[in-house]
Amino acid sequence: MATDFETEIKQLRGTMASVREVTDLDRLQAQMTELEAQASAQDLWDDVDNAQRVTSALSRIKAEHDKVIGMDARIDDLEALVELGTEEGGQEGADVIQEAERDLTKLKKDVALLEVRTLLNGEYDERDAVVTIRAGAGGVDAADFAEMLMRMYLRWAERHGYPTTVLDTSYAEEAGLKSATFEVKAPYAFGTLGIEAGTHRLVRISPFDNQGRRQTSFAAVEVIPLIESTDSIEIPETDLKVDVFRSSGPGGQSVNTTDSAVRMTHIPTGTVVSMQNEKSQIQNRAAALRVLQSRLLLLKKAEEDAARKEMAGDVKASWGEQMRSYVLHPYQMVKDLRTGHEVGSTSAVLDGEIDDFIDAGIRWKRGQEKSEG
Known part of the structure; x- marks a missing residue:
């Protein structure tokens, strides 16, 4: 036709x-x-x-x-x-x-x-994003999956020409990552990537199992807006515990010979941020404080939203849990469990082709907000 x-x-x-x-x-x-x-x-x-x-x-x-x-x-x-x-x-x-x-x-x-x-009109949607990926249940496969997800998001950003900065990486002993944190600097990066927050699940034949058994592993993705100097999040020094340690790479290999890495703990909430990307302790401390402020800003907003929902009698769970499955065996499929969007080309998705998932997720989230409002 x-x-x-x-x-x-x-x-x-x-x-x-x-x-x-x-x-x-x-x-x-x-x-x-x-x-x-x-x-x-x-x-x-x-x-x-x-x-x-x-x-x-x-x-x-x-x-x-x-x-x-x-x-x-x-x-x-x-x-x-x-x-x-x-x-x-x-x-x-x-x-x-x-x-x-x-x-x-x-x-x-x-x-x-x-x-x-045009659907991204949330309070912080236009901000840069700070993405943290953490290995969950599944042992070495989960750590490997965390590294696969990090590569997926960095490739997605590269495809769009968005600058990224890796702020912190904690390597697992055998393979992969325990956790990693990176910035994505682009207009509406938080609004766009925010839909990716939640639990991701991988099903495959484990390359780390000598018996070739199928393994299910999990990784958590956190996305927060990057703090700006105009945001009013003041943290008293008495609320902070700062530890310094030596940066290290895969297998414990020394990155430098000085105690320049910083671990910052917000005592009242127990929020912890580690930073080892910069050369100096001062730079790592400043970067850690910025990410900590960003997390506390989002935490404050979440508490305010929860209070409003409680007053309205809304007790529904968060939409971000168990949001996507990546199945590499016995068949090939990536499926978003919230929107129903699925594709069979798992390699393309893991190489950063996730725009259709993000698009469907943003539209789904806006539909959820309208139905709740």
Whole structure:
């Protein structure tokens, strides 16, 4: 059946109208103008931290602005291509229409992904994200699974051109990771990756079992928004316990010969953050404090939400538990247990192709919020 380009293009333009309304291009343009003025100041690099904040913010806002403008231009190009193919007729026209159909398929997917951004309006959704992965039940397979998940998310970020910084890694003795923490620096990184929080399950023939038995293992993913200087989370020094130790790599191999790694404990809540990525103890302490503040900020919000739900008589459990299964044996399948979305290409998913899962998860979460509200 011939593609109804007129209807498809009309739907794309309608979706983009909603995207532009939520994105507010005028607001983005005003922010860009202000940041460009700050970036052109002669004394900008007198304060390195502020300079990096300004240039980073300018780069992100410009990318967000250009993405929307660029999508509108692609729809215009598609419309022109369809008109050209229709006018040409014959085999040449058919070839042009075939090219237009390929462009339409890719454009529909890209617009749908951009549309998901309009669903991210939570208080911290636009923030950078701090992701922590911890091995759960399953012994060495769980530690290996934790490392597989870390690679999956880092590859996902790489595919999108999002900068990442590994903040801390705790290696397991035989293979894999006990835990790892990394930042993803991108607009709406927390809102996008927040749907990945919860318990992930792996089913496979264990490469660590000499009898070749099937093993089920688990890993937990935590996603928190990165703290900003404007957030009011003050932590008294008396509430902190700070330990320093020597950084180490796989198998206990020394990374450096000084006690530069930092373990910071928030005594009232028992929250613990370890940091060993930076060269100096001072840098690791600052990074640990920032992640600790981020976790306490989210904890504070969760307590406030729980209090509101209790007053409203809502006692439902958290949506983030046992959220996805990765089955490598006896068949190949990755399935999200909340949305029902599933694919058979497990290798592609573990190589970072998780946009469809994230898209489905964000839409599902918004539906849950609407039904509860």
